[in-house]
Amino acid sequence: MKRRCRILLFGLPFVMAADFGCATPPVQPTLTLEQHTLRIPLAVGSDGTVSFAERPPLIGRIDLSPILAAEGIGTGAPPPTVQIVVHYGRLYVAADAFAAIWEITPRPGTTTAAYRSIPIAHGAEARAMSDIRLSRYGSSGSSCLRIDHASGDPLFITARGETRDDCP
Amino acid sequence: MTTVRRPALLLCLLLAATCLRAGEQLEADPHELLESAQQRLSVGDLRGCAGEIGRLRALIARAPQWDPEGVFSNHLMPPVVAALARLEAAAGALDEFERRALRDLKPPDPGHDMDTVGDYTGWAASVIKSLRVERDGIIRAALSDPGERAILTRTESYARTERLLEIEVLMKMADTAGDEVVGLLSGDPDIESILVRFRQLKQELIRVAAERDDLRRQLGESEEGSRALREALDLRSSIAPSECDRLRSRLDRYRRYDEALLAAGLGPDRSESIRALAQAVEEIPQSGEIDPAPRPRGWTLILAVLVPAAAGAGLVARLLIVRRGRRQVLRRLPHRGRRDIDAPIRQKDAGRDAA
Secondary structure, eight states: OOOHHHHHHHHHHHHHHHHHHHHHOOOOOOOOOOBOOOOOOEEEOOTTTTEGGGGGTTTEEOOOOHHHHHOOOOTOOOOEEEOOOOOTTEEEETTTTTTTEEEEETTSSSSSSEEEEEESSSSGGGGOOOOOOEEEEEETEEEEEEETTEEEEEEEEEEEEESSSSSO | OOOHHHHHHHHHHHHHHHHHHHHHSSOHHHHHHHHHHHHHHHHHOHHHHHHHHHHHHHHHHHGGGGGGIIIIIIIIHHHHHHHHHHHHHHHHHHHHHHHHHHHHOOOOOOOOOOGGHHHHHHHHHHHHHHHHHHHHHHHHHHHHOHHHHHHTSSSHHHHHHHHIIIIIHHHHHHHHHEEEEEEOOOHHHHHHHHHHHHHHHHHHHHHHHHHHHHHHHHHHHHHHHHHHHHHHHHOOOOOHHHHHHHHHHHHHHHHHHHHHHHHHHHHHOHHHHHHHHHHHHHHSOBBBSSOOOSSSSSHHHHHHHHHHHHHHHHHHHHHHHHHHHHHHHTTTTTTGGGGGGGGGGOHHHHHHHHH
């Protein structure tokens, strides 16, 4: 009797652990979502922010101060006009005064977003970008963000955020 | 040699830089073309909008990658194309309305007495009012959206109908009944705004009418002088060659004045009277021995009065013609909205202008 109790005492946790281990985690249902916008030109305010309310029905704002600072555009300089395209849920920001495209990835449920720069030109050409233009390009279901600029061939950013010379 | 080559080299470099710069211009993308089409449509440039839509369609047909999921083809372009089609149809209806209205405009039977002014006022007011009602009805029937109606008012077709209502009706009436009738029209609130343009002209017309009356009086005196001259010439038994030449010269001037007045539409045709005078002069036998100085010359005095009177009448007529020509030129100026600025001059106007 004592032995049975000892087996039950030590074996029950293993049995329970095995039971919980084999259970499938709860499956969250999904649906298809493609979130894009056309090109949205927005004026940067003196405080470095842009307001989507300029172009309804989108509303909200982005503080571009860190990006402006990274581009070397000081507070005293005239604020540029940026163009923004939402591509597969990420925001891409470009301007003639910029040397790079900036990718902003929202964090749902918060008021913050991650951002990174995507260099377009390198070296001596880094400041030669002009007439920049963001567009959607490609086929249904796998479109790219197309970046045209006067100083070079077009570049493409895929749905995964990779930079390529063509749109797969 | 070096100095010659340097400018050529600089010129080549400049041309090359220009070509390179031109090559850098980006081709318009669907977004730009759509925005341009919408902008042109909003200002009533239907032809420009259609051109941009055509370019957008061609771009998407050439490179479908520019339009993933057919967003432009299936969602963004159709509303613009539909609005453009509605506006084009409405503009076409307005063009047809304008053509029909111009063709059917029939002013009352012209009569230059003052009694017809009331008739012209009533006719102009009723025609302008009915045309405006018809035009607005066409717009309402063709377009239900107030925004599109507003766009239609910016189109060339609408502007032509406005010219029709503001100018063409009155011009047609002026062509039929004379400018004076347009100047005298008043009293109807529907055309009051239009008549403001003609009020200044009215004062000038009154002054011109007074000058014309004076001219007619002088022409009447001229006619009496001509008759007296013929009678005096009939009494002459002979005439000196020098006097004969002088008479011929004055008759020639008289004939030219008469031709100018006749071409301007002022006064009756006196060519018969002048021809009779010329014949009377030619029928008087010439006598070289006769000294004309001591003889009585009642006819010479009459002719001396007659020819300056005719000359004065000619000058007044010329003033009238110049003013009339100036009014006609002003009427055809672009700011008056006349479409027929390059239209051939009518025969009647050509004669006046030539005079």
